[in-house]
Amino acid sequence: MFSSRFLYRSSSTMPATVAELITQHKVVVFSWVHCPYCSRAKEILKSLAKDIQVYECDQMDNGEELRTQILQAYNHDTVPAIFINGEFIGGCSDLQAIQKSGELAAKLA
Numbered sequence: 001m002f003s004s005r006f007l008y009r010s011s012s013t014m015p016a017t018v019a020e021l022i023t024q025h026k027v028v029v030f031s032w033v034h035c036p037y038c039s040r041a042k043e044i045l046k047s048l049a050k051d052i053q054v055y056e057c058d059q060m061d062n063g064e065e066l067r068t069q070i071l072q073a074y075n076h077d078t079v080p081a082i083f084i085n086g087e088f089i090g091g092c093s094d095l096q097a098i099q100k101s102g103e104l105a106a107k108l109a
Contacts, residue, residue, distance in 0.1 A: 017069060018030075018066055018070055019073075021053070022086050023086050024053065025051050025052065025053040026049060026052070026084065027045055027052040027053070027082070027084050028052075028054075029045065029055070029080050029081070029083075030057050030066060030067065030080060030082075031055065031079055032079045033058055033059060037079070037093075040096075041082060041091070041092040042054060042080075044095060045082075045095070048104065076091065078091055082094070084107045
């Protein structure tokens, strides 16, 4: 079961920059609705974290703009793009690696 704070945003009535968005929640995921890697990352995170914000970029008016910002700032051009406590984690394989090493639980504590 996951908290009601696991939200999906599709509206463009929000701060326009990734830098602003990643500071508003403990965990922020930039995702696509039908991406299997995004789905897996969201499953992992929703089982461990309470304060998650998911932005489905393919459903947002400014989704491509957000993805461009992620590419420019973090050199990451795929989804998901995962941030914990404002720190860029990477994609699904990066998340799985820190979960396996035990680092994920510490970051979410």
